[in-house]
Amino acid sequence: MELTSDEQILMVNGQSFFGMGELPQKEVPRIQMLDGGTGLNFEQLFGDLMDKAGHAQKGTSVFRRVLENFYQPDLLDTRDELELYNWLRDQLRLLIPEMTAPGCYPPGMMLGATWDPETVYQVGQALGHEARAYGIHVLLGTPNINLHRDLRAGRLFEGYSEDPYLIAMLAPELVRGVQSQGVAANVKHFAANNQETNRQGINEIIPERALYELYLPGFEACVNADCATVMAAYNQINGVPCTENNWLLTELLRDEWGFDGLVMSDWGAVYHTAGAINAGCDVNMPGPVSSEPLQRALEDGTLEPEKLAVSAERAARLARKYALPAAAHIDREMTDRAAYKAAAEGIVMLRNHPFTVGSDAKCCPLPASAKIALTGTLNGELLVCGEGSAGVHTDRNTNLFEELRKHFADVRTGLYDEADTVIYVLSVPGQEGNDRKTLSICREEQMKMSKLASYAAQNSLRSVLIVNASGPVTEWTIGNWNAAFWVSLPGMQGAAAIADILCGKVNPSGRLPLTIPYSEDDMPTFLNFPGDGMNVTYGEGIFVGYRYYATRYHCNPDADYAAAYFGYGLSYTTFEVRSLRVESGNIANGLELAAEVENTGDTAGKTVVQVYVHDPLSALTKPVCELCAFRKVYVGPHQTVTVHMHVDRRAFESWDPDRHEWTLEDGEYVLNATVEDANAIDWHDTAGVLLHYDGESPYSWGENTSIKEIYENPVLKAALLRFITDHGLPWENILTTYQYTAMDSIGKVLNSMNCSDKAYAEFIDTLRQMRCLKK
Incomplete structure (x- = not known):
């Protein structure tokens, strides 16, 4: 049914913080969105429920307390807290009577470490299944595929890799998995949203080649996987905001790649409402958004009516297809299995040395008789997820202490006299909104780790380091430990997975999706992050991550630039x-x-x-x-x-x-x-x-080949000299050109020497026949 202009404006403006507009009279139901790339975000869900009800406690300290203790209501103290808890519990029961908590799944960085498309697909299925259970129609951040440009990025853990090909092979499987459950996937943040510092409006000066070779392939791959929605990013690319970038959202995304789904803005990323619609950003989030700016823009002609109509129809089409009723049931066995598989496939063993001098026996797997002292940043417990949009509140997380006790004779927290094995969990959080200032860990923790590793060595104890981090860390003294594992942020089944690896039930098979440098100032982006004021220059171009380190190593093979490179991982x-x-x-x-x-x-x-x-x-x-x-x-x-x-x-x-x-x-x-x-x-x-x-290319030898390339190739130079001599042409012209304008083409130089058409064609043909010598 055709929509009126008022109805069109309603559909392109968010109507609640995570809800789109509805038109029951036109059979257009309301779309409910939620962040969910690592599991359903209850903070957002609760907030939207409270918005719709006009509940006064949203955003208060009472709300925060209830959110943090929703699965431990005995810890709630005040009458206000208990009243809010009971109200939210009743609202949830209307959606999912069995009240199964959402799962917490490994983020993109951990999925990247699996190097396994099938595992990523199964996580997508689990995410879509749970979203459908709760009545969520669009699951935001499925996937978040912004490239690992600089390792200090606050949301690094949400992205998959520093390599665009690995992203392009894995991320589309999450799209397919989510959408197999009747839930719309959402690919973000389009494009090149690689930092949190000044993210709203930062102008990224990105070379065209770097855009196409590094920052766009993952998005194109997800479009080819038929993703339903794309989220336009906060940042500007070369002076144009992503939400107002006609080249990005229309010429590239739709005309070149063939995307026919819906483009929504990141939350608060629309800076000019009419400009966003005109450029191809269909829905302005979050709501409620006033209709007045678009009504005025229609009246004064700054909003193109046909663009408004198309965007509104896309929003209506999405709602008619994906606004399905809540399934109200979660298959815990299936979803737990997906979370476990992702952690087990993605954990990377970085080191596994003998724990006694002169022995060939590796530290891991640990024997069942091991007496383990478990300690670390959080007293040996694991961080399972990041903070912000990727934060998940659940009661389904496995506990490392309890999981270790299933396999080993004696496990205690803290060092004790009978211990023969020390496990240290180094935990480093990450969050949306803030980049990390450094990759270094604090001096206090460095000293604590160093002393513990030395004590283990002096007393012939096995020592195991578990790096439980939102991104790489330097100065972790990995060489002091017999064994080391990269577990990233492993989700709710992470403790079970690492315990199974430590006991040998599972053979580690993860591979790093990024490079861990010895020092942050070794990174190619070190001097170009997070920029100068509201501008950041991608001066490293295409040389991000291992592309940079491998090229430096090729030039200087006696040097080493990283503690562990992209693709690295050990096995038993x-x-x-x-x-x-x-x-x-x-x-x-x-x-x-x-x-x-x-x-x-x-x-x-x-x-x-x-x-x-x-x-x-x-x-x-x-x-x-x-x-x-x-x-x-x-x-x-x-x-x-x-x-x-x-x-x-x-x-x-x-x-x-x-x-x-x-x-x-x-x-x-x-x-x-x-x-x-x-x-x-x-x-x-x-x-x-x-x-x-052997095919022709723009760089094949011919009339556009430069004098520099010919002169500096002995075979070509000799051929040119023979040609010039045979045809009585002045060699001095070649020498002068090489000295002053060496990039001039041979065609240009021969024409300037009044070379005959026949002779010209003869030499150009000679060049083309000689191109087999080019490499």
Whole structure:
């Protein structure tokens, strides 16, 4: 049914903090949204319930107390607290009579560490299932895929990786999983929302090539997975707010990528209401939003009526499809299983050394007879989630102390005389709204950890460090510990998963989705974060994370730049990869690869085969290596399996900022595969294959080849000299051009020398025939 202009305005303006408008007379129900990339956010749900009821306690200290103790009401003290608790409990029962608490799931950084699309899909299913149970129609932040540009970013834990290919292979599975349950996924924050400092309005000066190669691929992949909604970010990109960026929201997202869903703003990210609608931002959140600015804009002509109509229809279409009734039931077994699998697949073993000198026996797995002293930042308990939109209140979290007691003879909190094993949990929180000032841990904790590790070494105790952090930390003295595990923020089943790994029930198989530097000033973004006032320059360009470290290492292999690189992770067994080969296809149309992976140890386990592409000599500046394929695979002890992988044409392409297009350069490419404790730095020491692309490219030798390139290539220079001599042309012109304007093309120079058309064509043809020598 056609909507009136007033109805259209109602539909494009949020009507409550997490609710869209409804038009019962036009069969358009209300859409209820909620943050939920790591589980349902009760603070938001309770707040919206109170908004709709006009409840006076929203945002008060009473509300905070009830929220924090909702699953421990005995801790509530005052009459106001108990009254609010009872009211909220009754509201929840109307949605889900069984009152099952929402689950807390690992955030994007942990899902990135799984390197396993199926695991991510199962988490998406669980999230969608729980959202549907509570009557949530759009689950915000499913996924949050902003790239790990700088490790100090406050919401780093919500993003998946520093690598765009890994993001593009994993994040769409969360979309598919959520939407399989009849709930609309929401991909955020579009685009390049990489910091919290001055996030509302910060102007990010980003090179075009970095945008296309790093910051956009994950979003494009989620669009290809048919995501229902996209959230436009707070920031500006090169001077234009994302919510008012016609190139971003219409030309790229809709016209080029084919997105036909709904674009909503981040909460408070619309700075000019009419400009946002005109650019393609369909819904202004949060509500309630006054209708007056858009009514005035219609009257004065600054709001395009057809744009308003299209946005309103998108909002109505979303509501008609996804505003389904609450399912009112949560399958705890299924959802717990998904949370456990994500933690078990994503925990990374960083170190596993013998705990006594001269012994070959590794520290982990720990024997059942171990007597464990559990301690750490929070007395040995785990942080399971971050704060802000990703915060989850639940009574379903597993407890590390209790989980360890299921497997080991004696577990106590704090050091005790009979202990033969020390486990230290280093916890570092992260939150929306604030970037971390440093990657360093406080001096007090450094000293405490150092003393404990030294005590363990002096007394021949096993020592295990568990890094339970919202992002990488430096100065963690990892080398002082026999074993170390990266558990990130592992969700409600994290304690169960790490306990099962420590006892050997589960063989660790996670791989780092980011690089952990020795020092924050080693990061490529160190001097360009968080910017100067309201501007930040992405001066590192495409050299983010391992792309930067691997390229530096390639130039100086005697140096080391990080404590642990992207792709790194250990196992309780060992693996080898051999015989990487192309089974079919070609560079121009995509390749099908195969490789043999052998488990050379006595323990079954999973490994991640990682394939990196290297372009030995390129016209555009490129990183030394880039991830182009991977596959997580289970291999039994002393077994060999064949692994198949696909490499798309895009892996060999680069974005040319002068031509404003993807380009595929002719010449040689090298693919290398690695497994086990490998990482991006080690790509050149592993199974490899040499490929050649003979197609024409913008960089093929021809009339646009520069004098500099020809003069500095001995073979080309000799060919040019012969040509000039044979045709009686002045060589001095070539010398002068090289000295003063070396980037002039050979075509331009030959024309300036009055070279005949026949001779010109002869030399250009010679160049094209010689391009096989280019690499």
